[in-house]
Amino acid sequence: MLDVAAFGRAHTFNHLFRVVSPPVSTVQVLLSRIDPSVPLPAYARPGDAGADLVTTSDLVLAPGERGVVGTGVAIALPPGYAGFVHPRSGLAARVGLSVVNTPGTIDSGYRGEIRVCLINHDLSEKVVLTRGDRIAQLVVQRVEQAEFVEVAELEPSERGEGGYGSTGGHATLGAGAREGTEN
Ligand SMILES: O=c1ccn([C@H]2C[C@H](O)[C@@H](COP(=O)(O)OP(=O)(O)OP(=O)(O)O)O2)c(=O)[nH]1
Numbered sequence: 117m118l119d120v121a122a123f124g125r126a127h128t129f130n131h132l133f134r135v136v137s138p139p140v141s142t143v144q145v146l147l148s149r150i151d152p153s154v155p156l157p158a159y160a161r162p163g164d165a166g167a168d169l170v171t172t173s174d175l176v177l178a179p180g181e182r183g184v185v186g187t188g189v190a191i192a193l194p195p196g197y198a199g200f201v202h203p204r205s206g207l208a209a210r211v212g213l214s215v216v217n218t219p220g221t222i223d224s225g226y227r228g229e230i231r232v233c234l235i236n237h238d239l240s241e242k243v244v245l246t247r248g249d250r251i252a253q254l255v256v257q258r259v260e261q262a263e264f265v266e267v268a269e270l271e272p273s274e275r276g277e278g279g280y281g282s283t284g285g286h287a288t289l290g291a292g293a294r295e296g297t298e299n
Pocket residue numbers: 201217219220221222223224226229230231232233
């Protein structure tokens with residue numbers, strides 16, 4: 117028998133889903149394979165924000181060690197876009213692999229090979245990387261260049277100058293952070 121209430125809920129959900137979901141937008145990014153045998157950066161699942169990048173070299177990172185690897189691809193992002201090289205969460209959680217400068221910034225004018233500065237954050241185990249391993253992900257985003265306009269005073273805001281844990285939420289946030297010294 118038809119569960120009218122459930123049908124209604126599902127229908128409403130589907131209807132809302134269709135109505136509120138904006139169309140998926142894509143941007144064409146020209147790409148050149150520096151290493152012809154690497155796969156194109158690819159999104160593992162529909163809706164993923166990051167396209168996976170592979171390493172073109174084998175690398176063993178001792179605990180705490182970092183190393184730069186090539187990805188075999190160069191891109192030409194349109195003006196107004198940038199690429200951001202992020203770590204992969206699974207590798208971060210399982211073996212401590214991350215990107216030193218996360219996220220690495222790929223400027224729209226950059227035409228060189230995308231390279232990734234990896235780091236092994238694990239305290240005791242090495243990380244073994246093999247050519248072709250998916251080691252990071254590239255997120256392409258629109259960005260603005262700011263026009264910096266100097267003023268004598270900034271308009272007030274609710275946050276004001278409160279930062280660095282000013283909203284609390286953890287016992288240690290009451291203590292002051294270490295700060296650099298001015299000469
Ligand atoms: O993870 C990264 C980060 C950067 N780059 C490339 C693309 C980027 O456009 C260029 C410069 O990066 P960034 O501006 O972060 O480095 P910088 O040390 O400030 O160098 P530069 O003086 O060349 O701007 O290096 C990568 O291949 N991978």
